[in-house]
Amino acid sequence: xxxxxxISLNSGLVFCSDSRTNAGVDxxxxxxxxxxxxxxxxxxxxxxxxxxxxxxxxxxxxxQKDIRVGAPMNLFNAQTITDxxxxxxxxxxQKERQHVSDGGIFEASFIFGGQIAGQPPEAHLIxxxxxxxTTSDDTPYLQIGxxxxxxxxxxxxxxxxxxxxxxxxxALVSMDSTMRSNLTVGPPIELIIYDRDSLQLNRRYRFEPxxxxxxxxxxxxxxALKNAFHSMPPISWGQNWDTAAGRKS
Amino acid sequence: xxxxxxISLNSGLVFCSDSRTNAGVDxxxxxxxxxxxxxxxxxxxxxxxxxxxxxxxxxxxxxQKDIRVGAPMNLFNAQTITDxxxxxxxxxxQKERQHVSDGGIFEASFIFGGQIAGQPPEAHLIxxxxxxxTTSDDTPYLQIGxxxxxxxxxxxxxxxxxxxxxxxxxALVSMDSTMRSNLTVGPPIELIIYDRDSLQLNRRYRFEPxxxxxxxxxxxxxxALKNAFHSMPPISWGQNWDTAAGRKS
Numbered sequence: 001x002x003x004x005x006x007i008s009l010n011s012g013l014v015f016c017s018d019s020r021t022n023a024g025v026d027x028x029x030x031x032x033x034x035x036x037x038x039x040x041x042x043x044x045x046x047x048x049x050x051x052x053x054x055x056x057x058x059x060x061x062x063x064q065k066d067i068r069v070g071a072p073m074n075l076f077n078a079q080t081i082t083d084x085x086x087x088x089x090x091x092x093x094q095k096e097r098q099h100v101s102d103g104g105i106f107e108a109s110f111i112f113g114g115q116i117a118g119q120p121p122e123a124h125l126i127x128x129x130x131x132x133x134t135t136s137d138d139t140p141y142l143q144i145g146x147x148x149x150x151x152x153x154x155x156x157x158x159x160x161x162x163x164x165x166x167x168x169x170x171a172l173v174s175m176d177s178t179m180r181s182n183l184t185v186g187p188p189i190e191l192i193i194y195d196r197d198s199l200q201l202n203r204r205y206r207f208e209p210x211x212x213x214x215x216x217x218x219x220x221x222x223x224a225l226k227n228a229f230h231s232m233p234p235i236s237w238g239q240n241w242d243t244a245a246g247r248k249s
Numbered sequence: 250x251x252x253x254x255x256i257s258l259n260s261g262l263v264f265c266s267d268s269r270t271n272a273g274v275d276x277x278x279x280x281x282x283x284x285x286x287x288x289x290x291x292x293x294x295x296x297x298x299x300x301x302x303x304x305x306x307x308x309x310x311x312x313q314k315d316i317r318v319g320a321p322m323n324l325f326n327a328q329t330i331t332d333x334x335x336x337x338x339x340x341x342x343q344k345e346r347q348h349v350s351d352g353g354i355f356e357a358s359f360i361f362g363g364q365i366a367g368q369p370p371e372a373h374l375i376x377x378x379x380x381x382x383t384t385s386d387d388t389p390y391l392q393i394g395x396x397x398x399x400x401x402x403x404x405x406x407x408x409x410x411x412x413x414x415x416x417x418x419x420a421l422v423s424m425d426s427t428m429r430s431n432l433t434v435g436p437p438i439e440l441i442i443y444d445r446d447s448l449q450l451n452r453r454y455r456f457e458p459x460x461x462x463x464x465x466x467x468x469x470x471x472x473a474l475k476n477a478f479h480s481m482p483p484i485s486w487g488q489n490w491d492t493a494a495g496r497k498s
Contacts, residue, residue: 148397152426169484177401224477231473
């Protein structure tokens with residue numbers, strides 16, 4: 001499986017992805033799921049991928065080739081991020097259908113975000129069907145892959161006016177919760193922090209499996225959660241609880 | 250959907266279930282998923298159900314009928330909890346297959362637990378296929394239905410020597426996290442706390458949709474989690490973080 005997320009804030013974008021792929025529990029490998037495209041000062045894009053690895057590699061190769069040969073539509077000449085997301089969705093559909101077998105298709109989904117000079121930053125979730133959704137003020141993040149374990153903390157913490165540091169920490173905590181509960185999500189963890197209007201991707205980090213930072217984050221969050229739980233008022237078992245709080249049946 | 254869980258401790262058992270059923274988003278109803286069987290001083294069982302409502306109601310009706318008519322195998326004459334779980338699994342399979350259509354079967358799963366006099370308390374998760382698993386010291390809980398959102402807190406807090414109060418609070422926090430993230434899980438929330446060797450079910454609670462206790466629990470846990478997050482050390486963006494913690498790429 002996979003866990004990737006993007007957070008869209010007034011001050012920029014945060015992208016985070018794991019690197020574990022598996023085709024059965026004894027066929028586990030490490031592949032980066034974070035791909036970047038751009039020219040400094042003009043446009044920067046980040047693509048996070050989930051799903052069939054042959055399809056996602058095929059899509060990335062096609063995007064790169066279209067840039068290289070100067071195809072009529074490519075990431076370097078797309079006029080808007082929405083146009084670019086449409087194009088990525090179309091390439092995805094083409095790659096998914098190329099090796100159809102027995103009526104099944106090899107699905108992939110993506111998070112695609114970044115900024116084109118003169119336009120605001122955006123992030124989109126591109127479905128296997130090629131259509132896509134973006135973030136909103138109420139839901140300033142997007143997830144693909146194993147999204148449930150790490151969703152509650154995003155819902156509680158993130159707002160469009162959160163700063164990039166808070167959002168990055170929140171992304172890493174969300175990733176930690178997911179890794180803890182699901183073996184098919186694992187390091188290296190890759191991270192890009194994009195400052196709005198910078199039009200360059202110079203804050204890219206990679207945490208290896210033995211990363212001291214990841215280990216410390218995990219221990220501290222575990223402690224903080226346990227302390228939070230133990231700070232909860234105990235249930236009072238008396239008459240008050242039965243009548244005012246619940247109904248005893 | 251559904252969320253039910255049971256926790257097995259040295260000091261007893263905790264059972265918790267939601268009551269929302271749905272067949273599509275505009276066909277939402279409330280049904281208790283918590284059923285009890287027993288005779289004080291001899292044996293007590295709690296059954297939590299998930300899956301096709303016609304199947305789960307059919308199973309419960311059959312269990313009750315078998316007790317009433319004194320069937321050769323019923324919950325009141327089963328020699329062990331494992332035997333009883335086998336029997337519930339067999340009844341489930343029978344009901345699932347009774348209305349098979351188009352090759353599909355109407356699956357249900359259960360958590361079944363309790364105590365028979367002279368034997369230790371136990372809880373089992375009964376699969377649609379009729380087989381079942383019990384808890385262990387490492388995993389002292391069982392879940393059915395929408396289990397992912399509420400799993401992390403169970404993993405972090407529960408041990409076999411946790412007391413019943415802590416485990417109950419943990420079950421309710423787990424239920425709260427699930428309700429917050431999934432609309433198909435909802436109140437009334439039902440709760441049974443079973444004291445080991447009591448052989449009676451006299452601690453049963455039900456929290457209605459407007460419950461002050463549930464609302465307060467939700468607000469306090471939200472505050473506690475946010476405080477926990479904001480107590481985390483900020484990421485240091487300098488050279489130390491890049492080199493010692495992650496690898497800048």
